[in-house]
Amino acid sequence: MQFIHHGAREGVTGSCHELLLPSGKALLVDIGLFQGAETSGLPSNSKGSDKGADANNQAIEFPVDHVEALVITHCHIDHVGRLPWLIIAGFRKPIYCTKATAHLLPMVIEDALKIGLTRDKNLIAAVLNLLERLMVPVAYDEVFHIPALGVSGRFKQAGHILGSAFVEIDVPANHVRHAMHDVPEIPNIRVVFSGDLGCKNSPLLPDPAPLSRADYLILESTYGDKNHENRNERQQRLRKVIEHCVTDGGAVLIPAFSIGRTQELLYELEDIIHNFAGGHEVWRNMVVIVDSPMAAQFTGKYRQLKRLWDREATRRLQQNRHPLNFKRLHTVDSHADHTRIVNYLRHTGDPCIVIAASGMCTGGRMVNYLKALLPDPRTDVLFVGYQAIGTPGRDIQRYGPTGGYVDLDGERVWIKAQVHTLGGYSAHADQKELMEFVATAEHLGQVRLVHGDAPAKEALAKKLRERFDCEVVIP
Numbered sequence: 001m002q003f004i005h006h007g008a009r010e011g012v013t014g015s016c017h018e019l020l021l022p023s024g025k026a027l028l029v030d031i032g033l034f035q036g037a038e039t040s041g042l043p044s045n046s047k048g049s050d051k052g053a054d055a056n057n058q059a060i061e062f063p064v065d066h067v068e069a070l071v072i073t074h075c076h077i078d079h080v081g082r083l084p085w086l087i088i089a090g091f092r093k094p095i096y097c098t099k100a101t102a103h104l105l106p107m108v109i110e111d112a113l114k115i116g117l118t119r120d121k122n123l124i125a126a127v128l129n130l131l132e133r134l135m136v137p138v139a140y141d142e143v144f145h146i147p148a149l150g151v152s153g154r155f156k157q158a159g160h161i162l163g164s165a166f167v168e169i170d171v172p173a174n175h176v177r178h179a180m181h182d183v184p185e186i187p188n189i190r191v192v193f194s195g196d197l198g199c200k201n202s203p204l205l206p207d208p209a210p211l212s213r214a215d216y217l218i219l220e221s222t223y224g225d226k227n228h229e230n231r232n233e234r235q236q237r238l239r240k241v242i243e244h245c246v247t248d249g250g251a252v253l254i255p256a257f258s259i260g261r262t263q264e265l266l267y268e269l270e271d272i273i274h275n276f277a278g279g280h281e282v283w284r285n286m287v288v289i290v291d292s293p294m295a296a297q298f299t300g301k302y303r304q305l306k307r308l309w310d311r312e313a314t315r316r317l318q319q320n321r322h323p324l325n326f327k328r329l330h331t332v333d334s335h336a337d338h339t340r341i342v343n344y345l346r347h348t349g350d351p352c353i354v355i356a357a358s359g360m361c362t363g364g365r366m367v368n369y370l371k372a373l374l375p376d377p378r379t380d381v382l383f384v385g386y387q388a389i390g391t392p393g394r395d396i397q398r399y400g401p402t403g404g405y406v407d408l409d410g411e412r413v414w415i416k417a418q419v420h421t422l423g424g425y426s427a428h429a430d431q432k433e434l435m436e437f438v439a440t441a442e443h444l445g446q447v448r449l450v451h452g453d454a455p456a457k458e459a460l461a462k463k464l465r466e467r468f469d470c471e472v473v474i475p
């Protein structure tokens with residue numbers, strides 16, 4: 001049994017991991033888009049290139065004929081965005097995912113097609129119809145079987161975004177020669193792929209489920225070297241930062257992913273407005289703008305799937321509150337309205353909160369806001385998520401505080417806006433939470449660290465070895 005990491009091996013985008021069985025057949029887990037400066041880090045077998053895939057070349061560079069199934073942990077673009085290229089490469093096998101992910105995935109893939117491949121409506125419809133036929137939606141905790149591989153799987157709550165899961169794959173022990181001789185005889189070798197693990201106490205979502213057992217654990221390490229600020233105080237920090245920003249007299253720009261982060265922010269902003277509109281003038285007339293058609297669609301899906309919300313969110317609904325559809329929320333649909341708002345804010349600087357994609361400022365409508373408003377000292381940019389190396393978001397985060405510049409659409413934009421980062425809003429588990437997740441395993445074998453920069457992986461590996469006395473591999 002072998003593991004081949006086709007992405008998220010040397011960074012945090014392009015998640016794609018292959019479980020190769022002795023039979024020569026394989027299971028693929030996730031098929032994510034590369035962003036920023038990150039690459040697959042693997043030589044291409046089919047394109048004659050030694051660079052592999054990257055943000056400018058998303059084509060599948062590894063063989064797929066022997067891949068009998070794809071498992072998707074959740075539908076963030078860095079975990080599913082190369083699915084159209086996988087289909088182009090000839091993949092026509094089952095795609096297993098949670099039921100909520102099956103609701104959200106077609107919208108993500110449609111967007112990926114429009115941005116990266118084609119706007120031909122007939123071609124997009126054909127790909128989405130094929131996707132619908134290949135998808136196998138599965139409930140959390142329900143065992144599913146992959147007959148072509150002779151293995152079974154189960155999705156467990158990951159608490160990262162709606163529908164997110166880590167997946168347990170049970171491989172019959174007689175199918176493989178198990179390398180860890182200290183493990184007692186068991187009928188199945190359990191391989192666990194963490195996907196992206198969420199934080200505890202996240203808005204709307206349940207906490208991640210316990211790990212139980214893992215003979216092999218492929219574990220994300222995005223924040224393997226950091227601990228987030230106190231999440232119980234994060235709403236208070238968000239409120240104070242925005243109140244401070246508004247004293248500058250300009251817009252507060254929050255780059256956010258369309259799925260997960262946008263909905264969490266809306267949930268918390270609704271609560272702040274509900275509690276403080278009567279006592280603080282900043283919130284009395286605050287307007288929250290969501291300028292992302294995709295985010296608006298996903299927010300609608302989140303509302304449709306409210307049966308998956310946690311108990312606190314359900315209580316708010318029972319109080320006749322609308323956490324994702326409140327009075328001060330304004331959604332921008334058309335590109336014409338988007339252009340009008342950008343120009344209006346450029347000339348007036350009216351205080352408001354703008355949430356728009358993309359979360360790392362690599363594209364989408366947020367880029368237009370940044371080009372127009374970064375040179376304005378009244379503007380504030382608030383980062384609430386991870387910014388990968390090589391992305392404009394990372395450059396703004398790094399150079400903004402010193403009055404530097406960022407390249408956006410080939411244009412040099414000088415940064416006079418204030419730049420803030422709220423670490424407690426990450427949707428990824430921090431080092432402490434990753435360690436707590438691993439500690440829930442009754443049995444732990446080999447841990448393979450992926451989806452993290454080198455310092456994060458090295459720091460987490462050191463902690464894991466010290467506490468659990470386990471084998472830790474950094475591929």
